[in-house]
Amino acid sequence: MICVKCGLKEAISGGLCEECIWETVELKKPSVVSKTVCPKCGSMMVGNYWAHREPEDAWVKHLQKEFSVNEPFEIDSYSGLTFNNIEDRVTISVFIKLLLDGKEYGPREYTDEFDYRRNFISCPTCNKVTGSYYEAKVQIRGFSEKMSPELEVLAKNLVSMVEKHHERDPNSFVSRVDNMKEGIDVYLGKKKDGDTFAHDTVAKSVCQLVVSNSLAGIKDGKQFFRFTYRIRVLDLREGAIIYIDKEKYIYLGKTSSGVWVRSPGSREDKLIRKGSLEFDRIKDTGEQAELEKFLVINRGGDELTLMNEKNFEQVIVKGNRYKDYTEDTIELLRYEDQFYDRKVA
Ligand SMILES: [Zn+2]
Ligand SMILES: [Zn+2]
Numbered sequence: 001m002i003c004v005k006c007g008l009k010e011a012i013s014g015g016l017c018e019e020c021i022w023e024t025v026e027l028k029k030p031s032v033v034s035k036t037v038c039p040k041c042g043s044m045m046v047g048n049y050w051a052h053r054e055p056e057d058a059w060v061k062h063l064q065k066e067f068s069v070n071e072p073f074e075i076d077s078y079s080g081l082t083f084n085n086i087e088d089r090v091t092i093s094v095f096i097k098l099l100l101d102g103k104e105y106g107p108r109e110y111t112d113e114f115d116y117r118r119n120f121i122s123c124p125t126c127n128k129v130t131g132s133y134y135e136a137k138v139q140i141r142g143f144s145e146k147m148s149p150e151l152e153v154l155a156k157n158l159v160s161m162v163e164k165h166h167e168r169d170p171n172s173f174v175s176r177v178d179n180m181k182e183g184i185d186v187y188l189g190k191k192k193d194g195d196t197f198a199h200d201t202v203a204k205s206v207c208q209l210v211v212s213n214s215l216a217g218i219k220d221g222k223q224f225f226r227f228t229y230r231i232r233v234l235d236l237r238e239g240a241i242i243y244i245d246k247e248k249y250i251y252l253g254k255t256s257s258g259v260w261v262r263s264p265g266s267r268e269d270k271l272i273r274k275g276s277l278e279f280d281r282i283k284d285t286g287e288q289a290e291l292e293k294f295l296v297i298n299r300g301g302d303e304l305t306l307m308n309e310k311n312f313e314q315v316i317v318k319g320n321r322y323k324d325y326t327e328d329t330i331e332l333l334r335y336e337d338q339f340y341d342r343k344v345a
Contacts (some may be wrong), residue, residue: 001015003016005023006121012301013101021098022122025069025070026069027112028067028068029094029112030114032116032117033090033114033115033117034116034119035107035116035119036123037120037121037279038225041145041170043055043125044058045121052170056161064078074097075098076107077095077107078095079093079111088328092112094111094112095110096110100205128173129173131337132176132236133189134144134175134176134187134189135189136187136226136228137187137188137194137228138185138198138229138310139183139230140158140184140231141231141233143232143234146182146183147179147180147183150233151183151184152339153186154233155186156160159186161196165193169190170309172190175187175188177241195227197229200213202231203256205233206234206258207231207234211227211230212228213228238252238333239251239291240289241287241335243287244282248263249270249280252342260275262340268345287335289335289340290333292332292334293309293326293329294306295309296327302322303322304316315332317341319333
């Protein structure tokens, strides 16, 4: 059969030849190409959401979805976009192929120019960050409600954790850090971050966690609660003299399973498991066994003869733990003129 249109070539489909059939291409395309960019973070509006990760790619992919073609044609590929910033126009080429009975024709290039609009709107995440938005407040406190180096380390860890999460999730951010004499308050854009940090700290350290919430308003038609994670860590200094249930101890340190203490009289070491440790039963006297550094000047059997580096005072310590001691110096805790090893027996 001969083509009904040109009457020259053999028809291949719908009475049309291979050449005339291309004239039936109906390319559906956007009327205008617009891009909405957040001037603060560079994220872009893609459909009804804001793309923060590789926004340009997401925007281009979404734009391509606005192109379609009638059957039996198919879109094969797109060219890159060519911007004419003076006239606010953009040129896009679409490559169309024809599929007939398993045979492929083309592709042929269809080029078009569009009005191009660029808008700058601050995205919802940036609005949150620059405002005083927060979902969770983490209160980092010490045992005696005073600032300590350990609290600073915890706050720093929390901030860097959230900054890391921010790379993947723009809703993770720190909106404020308040340093006070009783501790540090960290305000977070995402409740989940407060939750993660609080539970990590409980697992790794010895602390008390109290979680509370309060109704802060209505967000997206739902009640919006703010959470407070109050973390009170046992940040006693090594050598602190404490009472637990009226029993006197030298505080040696903590592990993830509990705290190590030593009775000054019997010199017996004890691990108090954190599950059985109630902060209300601990009393910090404010007294402190201080660290002193000694040179080992003689050793024999289970005995070491030591000399204080500063005042040349000589001390003899005895015990199994000194049998294989090979170091040249040793640090001991001094409390009421008695010396105590730092290590747990
Ligand atoms: Zn024809
Ligand atoms: Zn933004």
